[in-house]
Amino acid sequence: MAEVLVLVEHVDGTVKKVTHELLALAARLGEPAAVLVGSGADAAIPALAEHGAATVYVAAAPELAQYAVTPTVAVLAALVEQRSPAAVLVASTAESKEVAGRLAVRIGSGIITDAVDVAADASATQSVFGGSVMVTSTVTHGTPIITVRPNSVAPVVAPAAGSRVDVTVALSDADRAVRITDRVSQPKGGRPDLAEAGVVVSGGRGVGSADGFTVIEALADSLGAAVGASRAATDAGWYPHEFQVGQTGRTVAPQLYIAAGISGAIQHRAGMQTSKTIVVVNKDPEAPIFEIADFGVVGDLFSVVPQLTAEVTARKG
Amino acid sequence: MREVDDPTMKIVVCVKQVPDSWAEKKLSASDSTLDRGSVDAVMNELDEYAIEEALRLQEANGGTVTILSMGPAQTTDTIRKALSMGADAGVHLVDDALHGSDAVGTARALAAAIAAQAADLVVLGVESTDARMSVVPAMVAEQLGWPQLTFATSVSVSGGTVTVHRATETGYDVLEAALPAVVGVAEKINEPRYPSFKGIMAAKKKPIEKLDAAALGLSAAEVGLSGAWTEVAAFAARPPKAKGTVVTDDGNGGTAIAEFLSAQKFI
Numbered sequence A: 001m002a003e004v005l006v007l008v009e010h011v012d013g014t015v016k017k018v019t020h021e022l023l024a025l026a027a028r029l030g031e032p033a034a035v036l037v038g039s040g041a042d043a044a045i046p047a048l049a050e051h052g053a054a055t056v057y058v059a060a061a062p063e064l065a066q067y068a069v070t071p072t073v074a075v076l077a078a079l080v081e082q083r084s085p086a087a088v089l090v091a092s093t094a095e096s097k098e099v100a101g102r103l104a105v106r107i108g109s110g111i112i113t114d115a116v117d118v119a120a121d122a123s124a125t126q127s128v129f130g131g132s133v134m135v136t137s138t139v140t141h142g143t144p145i146i147t148v149r150p151n152s153v154a155p156v157v158a159p160a161a162g163s164r165v166d167v168t169v170a171l172s173d174a175d176r177a178v179r180i181t182d183r184v185s186q187p188k189g190g191r192p193d194l195a196e197a198g199v200v201v202s203g204g205r206g207v208g209s210a211d212g213f214t215v216i217e218a219l220a221d222s223l224g225a226a227v228g229a230s231r232a233a234t235d236a237g238w239y240p241h242e243f244q245v246g247q248t249g250r251t252v253a254p255q256l257y258i259a260a261g262i263s264g265a266i267q268h269r270a271g272m273q274t275s276k277t278i279v280v281v282n283k284d285p286e287a288p289i290f291e292i293a294d295f296g297v298v299g300d301l302f303s304v305v306p307q308l309t310a311e312v313t314a315r316k317g
Numbered sequence B: 001m002r003e004v005d006d007p008t009m010k011i012v013v014c015v016k017q018v019p020d021s022w023a024e025k026k027l028s029a030s031d032s033t034l035d036r037g038s039v040d041a042v043m044n045e046l047d048e049y050a051i052e053e054a055l056r057l058q059e060a061n062g063g064t065v066t067i068l069s070m071g072p073a074q075t076t077d078t079i080r081k082a083l084s085m086g087a088d089a090g091v092h093l094v095d096d097a098l099h100g101s102d103a104v105g106t107a108r109a110l111a112a113a114i115a116a117q118a119a120d121l122v123v124l125g126v127e128s129t130d131a132r133m134s135v136v137p138a139m140v141a142e143q144l145g146w147p148q149l150t151f152a153t154s155v156s157v158s159g160g161t162v163t164v165h166r167a168t169e170t171g172y173d174v175l176e177a178a179l180p181a182v183v184g185v186a187e188k189i190n191e192p193r194y195p196s197f198k199g200i201m202a203a204k205k206k207p208i209e210k211l212d213a214a215a216l217g218l219s220a221a222e223v224g225l226s227g228a229w230t231e232v233a234a235f236a237a238r239p240p241k242a243k244g245t246v247v248t249d250d251g252n253g254g255t256a257i258a259e260f261l262s263a264q265k266f267i
């Protein structure tokens, strides 16, 4: 059975949930093989093995961390050459999509981005035009390279060997072209990453001010959710831009999306319409967001949301 | 502070014309490409930031700014708009053979044109609001064998080196590379200027060169629908969602949601 390479998303060996989702998809097409670039293999391997990785390729040379994007491309290109995998799956994160794009050109393969499902024959389903159309595509040239959105499928516990295979690649001068001269980390709170979160609570213009977002954050924290915002709210400076959900912000597809004080413009829906369950609070019964709500309350978010937060907290008690 | 650099620096900005993001889009039944006839075409909003950044680099360092766009005949409107913002010249890749190009084909055509322009710096937007792939900048860079500095929230050029701040999930990385290079700019990196009346008048006289696939040295097998390495097997409108429950807050709206969430096992 051919291998299916899965590029691991991790922070120093702490594997992100999306990688487990990709391993579950990979098992449909062949034998899942994880590709870990960077440090932390000892911590990562047990988690990868538990979720089905028969093999874990480890590229841990410190030099790889000194340059952006291309070292990972070089590692994957070398593995594709050696292993002739049935497909390469990477998460639809900003950086991994670029890795996938460069890899496609380098190895001469077609690429499908932002799949929400992958079938055993490596055909991939995308949800386009804000979720109104589902497109199934296949790669007709080379090794299929597919980027998959987080939260598309459930991770599966399927213990496998997780045998470690160290790989070394010789970087070309072109792969060393972009030096990372500094990494600046801005502290962020304890909330889950927006793209990965199972629950997202978003606020829009109806929240009215930066202070108003404490109401949204309180609900998010009671549910262990990430916080999102509409462009009206980020443009007004009430919430940082990196939390914008929508066409020009992040695309999310959590199990539960709660929209408060958001009208549901087409560009906002483009980033959240495929959420499994959508709950809406808006004082305007005509707001278009109600059209895609599973449950909606017509009312003032400043009374509905705190009451909900209190209920959630009490029930979790 | 940007230093005055080589005044001959040649900047190429890749700009795409897209269907208006306000419009409901659909796919053409005949060849599964975007049905462009059904909606208005506008400049990809995210490419305005790329144009603005290129103009600022030109103001700081000298050189020229050329707009490069691949698309059907009406794409000249978008190129003209970029020229009215202040760019010097346009290159329009237009050919029926280019219709239906996938990301690889698009990158190949853009890269061929960039190479022909002998560009020092290529600036692209973060994403086209129709294709939404966010991969063309990386692919153009790979095609050219050039460094790629993307998701830039700041860009500066000095002494043949380009430095950017690349947005990451936790902050930013500082990246550095020698020219020639490909830069992709993040949304909101700057405040794009509006074309002035003078700019609009001046743009009418600026040159737009039209190139077809043959002029780029590309065969039909490398671009367009026939050169695509992906194929749409099927598409279908997503069945409309069953109508949800909507209640009016009577003082217990929050509790009603909690009950719903509890029934759905979220809490």
Ligand SMILES: Cc1cc2nc3c(=O)[nH]c(=O)nc-3n(C[C@H](O)[C@H](O)[C@H](O)COP(=O)(O)OP(=O)(O)OC[C@H]3O[C@@H](n4cnc5c(N)ncnc54)[C@H](O)[C@@H]3O)c2cc1C
Pocket: A203, A204, A205, A206, A207, A229, A230, A231, A232, A233, A244, A245, A246, A247, A248, A249, A250, A260, A261, A262, A263, A264, A265, A266, A267, A268, A271, A281, A282, A283, A284, A287, A299, A300, A301, A302, B021, B045, B129
């Ligand atoms: C090219 C392009 C890209 C875009 N990209 C994005 C994007 O990525 N993300 C995005 O979100 N938008 C995007 N937009 C903007 C989008 O068109 C809308 O303008 C935006 O989503 C509106 O945000 P909103 O729903 O918060 O504000 P509004 O549309 O003003 O809606 C506010 C809602 O809050 C309700 N409200 C007010 N007060 C209360 C209260 N006390 N309690 C309850 N409800 C209340 C109102 O009834 C109203 O429905 C884009 C636009 C363009 C042209």
Ligand SMILES: Nc1ncnc2c1ncn2[C@@H]1O[C@H](COP(=O)(O)O)[C@@H](O)[C@H]1O
Pocket: B014, B015, B016, B017, B044, B046, B047, B050, B068, B069, B070, B071, B106, B110, B123, B124, B125, B126, B127, B128, B129, B131, B132, B133, B134, B135, B136, B137
């Ligand atoms: N047909 C095109 N013509 C010119 N530039 C393009 C074209 N398609 C994509 N681009 C550029 O590539 C960026 C990313 O597009 P995409 O990868 O399609 O999301 C855009 O912001 C443009 O700068």
